[in-house]
Amino acid sequence: GDSVTQTEGLVTLTEGLPVMLNCTYQSTYSPFLFWYVQHLNEAPKLLLKSFTDNKRPEHQGFHATLHKSSSSFHLQKSSAQLSDSALYYCALSEGGNNKLTFGQGTVLSVIP
C-alpha cells in the first residue's frame, strides 16, 4: 500500500535560516503529493501540490520538487519567518482513488 514518511517530528530553527522538511513516499502508481500546514487549533490548509511535469510549485515562499527517482517531495524555504511556526503534513493521493494518505507531520518551530 501507499505510505508517507516524515522523519522529523520537530524542527527548530532560528528566524532567517533556510527550512527543509523531509518527505518520502511509497506508492504503486504515480501519485500526487501535497503539503498541508496546520496552525494551532485550526484546520489544515493546502500549501503546495506537485505537478505532473517538472514544474516546481511555490506558495508563500515555500517550494517543493517531486523527485520520482528518490520518491521524495521535500518542503523548502530560503528564509524562515516566525509566522511559519506550525505543523506541516506531507500527503499522497494516488490517481484513481479518493484516499489521501498523510505522514505523521513535522512541527516547525521558528525562534527569534
Added chain:
Amino acid sequence: AQTIHQWPVAEIKAVGSPLSLGCTIKGKSSPNLYWYWQATGGTLQQLFYSITVGQVESVVQLNLSASRPKDDQFILSTEKLLLSHSGFYLCAWSLDWGGEQYFGPGTRLTVL
C-alpha cells in the same frame, strides 16, 4: 466562493452517548466529501468519503458511520461513543478524483 461549515464547533459527551456531527459545503456542485479524525498529537486519518448523494465508502472502521443525505451535506454519527473517539473531526471536499482536498474548520470532541 465556496464555504465549508461544520457543526458543532466543540462537543463534550459522555461515554455511551450518541453523537452526530455535521458538515455543509456551499458554492460547489456535487463535491467529493470526506471525514477525517485527528487524535491529539496524532496524524490525520481518513474515515469516510462520498462522491455522490446516498453513497458513502468507509476507509477505517472506528465504530462510526457516515451519511450523505443531500448533495451539500455530510453527517458523521455513532450510537455509542467510546473514550477513543475523542479528537478533532474534520470535513473536507474536493472536485477532482484524487485531487487536492480543502478542510472545514473542524469539531473538537471530548468524550468523558
